[in-house]
Amino acid sequence: MANLPDNRALLDWVEECRALMTPDEVEWIDASEEQLERLRTKGVATGEMHRLNPELLPGCYYHRSHPTDVARVEDRTFICTTDPAEAGPTNNHMTPEEAKARVLPLYKGCMKGRTMYVVPYSMGPIGSPFSRIGVELTDSIYVALSMCIMTRAGQAVLDELGPDGDFVRCLHSKGTLSPEDRYILHFPEEDAIWSINSGYGGNALQGKKCFALRIASVLGRREGWMAEHMLIVGVENPKGEIKYIAAAFPSACGKTNLAMLIPPEIYRNKGYKVWCVGDDIAWLRIGKDGRLYATNPENGFFGVAPGTGAKTNPNALAATRQNTIFTNVVRNLKDNTVWWEGLDKNPPEYGEDWLGNPWNGKTATTKGAQPNSRFTSPIAGCPCISDKVDDPNGVPISAIIFGGRRARTAPLVFESFDWTHGVFVGSALSSETTAATQGKVGVVRRDPMAMLPFCGYNMGDYFAHWLDMGEKLEHKPKIFHVNWFRQDKDGNFLWPGFGDNMRVLEWILARCEDAVPAVKSPIGLLPRKEDINVQGLDLAPGALDELLTVDNGLWLEEVQGLREFYSKFDRLPDALRAQLDGLEARLKG
Numbered sequence: 001m002a003n004l005p006d007n008r009a010l011l012d013w014v015e016e017c018r019a020l021m022t023p024d025e026v027e028w029i030d031a032s033e034e035q036l037e038r039l040r041t042k043g044v045a046t047g048e049m050h051r052l053n054p055e056l057l058p059g060c061y062y063h064r065s066h067p068t069d070v071a072r073v074e075d076r077t078f079i080c081t082t083d084p085a086e087a088g089p090t091n092n093h094m095t096p097e098e099a100k101a102r103v104l105p106l107y108k109g110c111m112k113g114r115t116m117y118v119v120p121y122s123m124g125p126i127g128s129p130f131s132r133i134g135v136e137l138t139d140s141i142y143v144a145l146s147m148c149i150m151t152r153a154g155q156a157v158l159d160e161l162g163p164d165g166d167f168v169r170c171l172h173s174k175g176t177l178s179p180e181d182r183y184i185l186h187f188p189e190e191d192a193i194w195s196i197n198s199g200y201g202g203n204a205l206q207g208k209k210c211f212a213l214r215i216a217s218v219l220g221r222r223e224g225w226m227a228e229h230m231l232i233v234g235v236e237n238p239k240g241e242i243k244y245i246a247a248a249f250p251s252a253c254g255k256t257n258l259a260m261l262i263p264p265e266i267y268r269n270k271g272y273k274v275w276c277v278g279d280d281i282a283w284l285r286i287g288k289d290g291r292l293y294a295t296n297p298e299n300g301f302f303g304v305a306p307g308t309g310a311k312t313n314p315n316a317l318a319a320t321r322q323n324t325i326f327t328n329v330v331r332n333l334k335d336n337t338v339w340w341e342g343l344d345k346n347p348p349e350y351g352e353d354w355l356g357n358p359w360n361g362k363t364a365t366t367k368g369a370q371p372n373s374r375f376t377s378p379i380a381g382c383p384c385i386s387d388k389v390d391d392p393n394g395v396p397i398s399a400i401i402f403g404g405r406r407a408r409t410a411p412l413v414f415e416s417f418d419w420t421h422g423v424f425v426g427s428a429l430s431s432e433t434t435a436a437t438q439g440k441v442g443v444v445r446r447d448p449m450a451m452l453p454f455c456g457y458n459m460g461d462y463f464a465h466w467l468d469m470g471e472k473l474e475h476k477p478k479i480f481h482v483n484w485f486r487q488d489k490d491g492n493f494l495w496p497g498f499g500d501n502m503r504v505l506e507w508i509l510a511r512c513e514d515a516v517p518a519v520k521s522p523i524g525l526l527p528r529k530e531d532i533n534v535q536g537l538d539l540a541p542g543a544l545d546e547l548l549t550v551d552n553g554l555w556l557e558e559v560q561g562l563r564e565f566y567s568k569f570d571r572l573p574d575a576l577r578a579q580l581d582g583l584e585a586r587l588k589g
């Protein structure tokens with residue numbers, strides 16, 4: 001039984017929501033092992049979850065979400081502010097009144113016959129002055145258990161909250177799962193989140209994108225810090241020095257993989273090591289020493305399953321071997337384990353696909369795992385986890401990287417000229433869409449700083465905040481752009497990616513120490529070919545040249561596209577428009 005603090009605001013709000021949604025029972029989550037085990041058993045009894053092979057996958061469960069509910073729904077995600085200009089041109093907007101009038105009827109009585117779980121959770125180490133507390137009300141055991149993996153949740157958070165601690169009010173119900181009535185609503189003026197009719201991912205696990213990015217970005221702007229869609233990784237050199245990098249890539253574009261990479265053998269032999277601090281979200285602050293510090297507010301991974309294998313990402317795979325919930329992957333009925341495309345070359349013959357249909361991997365013509373199927377794993381299960389992961393002050397950042405999936409335009413890597421140019425490069429980020437969001441896959445769209453779906457306020461102001469942070473940083477990280485996804489004429493990736501991305505990180509860190517020169521181009525500073533270590537790599541002839549080429553014609557098209565995108569903003573900082581003009585002039589000059 002949870003020991004409740006005498007926090008009037010909390011108790012009143014829970015009671016108000018209970019009266020609205022009328023669950024049969026209310027259960028406070030203290031996250032004791034006894035309670036979690038009871039919930040797992042209940043989830044198995046109701047069929048929401050399936051217990052996997054306890055010898056091969058101890059503590060692991062299998063879950064399927066509704067077939068119409070398999071990814072974030074950006075067209076049903078709203079920023080609800082009194083003034084639409086505060087949400088800006090890139091967010092869907094409703095006023096708080098409109099939003100509540102539309103959605104309150106859906107919440108009325110929606111938990112009848114169900115239990116309402118009250119999940120107190122902390123984004124960031126409990127008690128750190130930089131951490132923030134949320135309380136999520138949900139009628140899904142799957143969501144409650146997932147929140148207990150993804151965040152620091154339970155009694156310790158209630159204790160920290162005390163009688164007058166403040167918290168983000170997070171309301172979630174599976175409702176009827178009706179896609180037409182699905183809403184993901186954010187109320188930054190009252191630190192509240194309401195979502196209904198989805199049970200999956202960023203729509204339902206509100207600590208993640210709803211709180212740690214959309215609400216937190218608003219707090220960060222007000223208080224002088226930043227909430228970003230970034231991994232945080234430490235690279236240890238043979239002398240034992242660790243340099244940290246933060247990197248923003250759009251959804252399903254390689255953050256988890258870069259955060260846990262295993263360096264190629266030639267690097268391992270020299271003593272290089274890589275440490276994962278976070279794989280999806282970074283909160284960034286200016287330290288007393290004038291450097292930028294990053295913390296990971298999460299406590300788990302909600303990682304893309306397909307493509308995760310012993311060759312590509314053994315660290316993530318190891319993290320999923322215990323205490324993990326798998327969603328929408330293939331079930332192997334023979335040994336009661338799981339499988340997905342890219343795990344290994346041995347798909348089950350006697351399996352069930354993500355929809356529950358019989359599936360034989362040897363003869364199947366359809367994919368067994370949903371492309372956005374995922375694992376929910378505690379961070380502690382990852383072999384390369386950094387010992388700084390619970391440090392409330394975070395880690396000092398030497399380099400910031402932006403990157404996306406671009407078949408043609410963007411070279412393997414380039415460095416920005418300075419912070420302002422780096423902010424421009426981030427604002428110009430674009431990528432092919434992936435299965436992480438419902439809608440068409442493979443369409444190039446602009447996704448500034450990989451935050452297009454996650455910025456909780458006007459993106460023009462967001463760019464200004466980035467520029468402002470640069471002004472205040474005495475020691476600014478250098479800003480880079482990478483593209484692991486450049487293709488040849490036949491559509492093959494030119495770069496091997498994954499562990500070999502270490503070769504690019506080495507150049508980036510060498511640049512941070514001014515240890516290698518670079519070549520000036522219209523778009524930024526490029527590596528000299530000889531400064532990318534390709535020893536032991538089997539690159540196609542001419543591949544590296546192609547990877548490092550900048551095609552002025554393609555980039556002039558890029559300039560046009562960006563001009564169009566910028567024209568949506570009436571709060572675009574002049575400095576960015578000047579950067580765009582400068583790029584165009586350099587390309588034409």
Ligand code: GTP
Pocket residue numbers: 249250251252253254255256257258279280302303304305306307308312436484485493496497498501
């Ligand atoms: P979110 O959790 O959605 O924010 O995604 P993420 O950015 O963490 O993406 P993740 O690392 O899970 O990678 C998504 C997909 O891209 C997986 O299928 C990976 O196998 C694939 N991928 C990751 N890194 C590389 C790479 O360097 N090269 C290639 N070709 N594919 C990669």
Ligand code: SPV
Pocket residue numbers: 071072200201202203208209250251252280302436437
């Ligand atoms: C993403 O889509 O960027 C994710 C998964 O990391 S979700 O939690 O659904 O947002």
Ligand code: MN
Pocket residue numbers: 229251252280
């Ligand atoms: Mn993400």
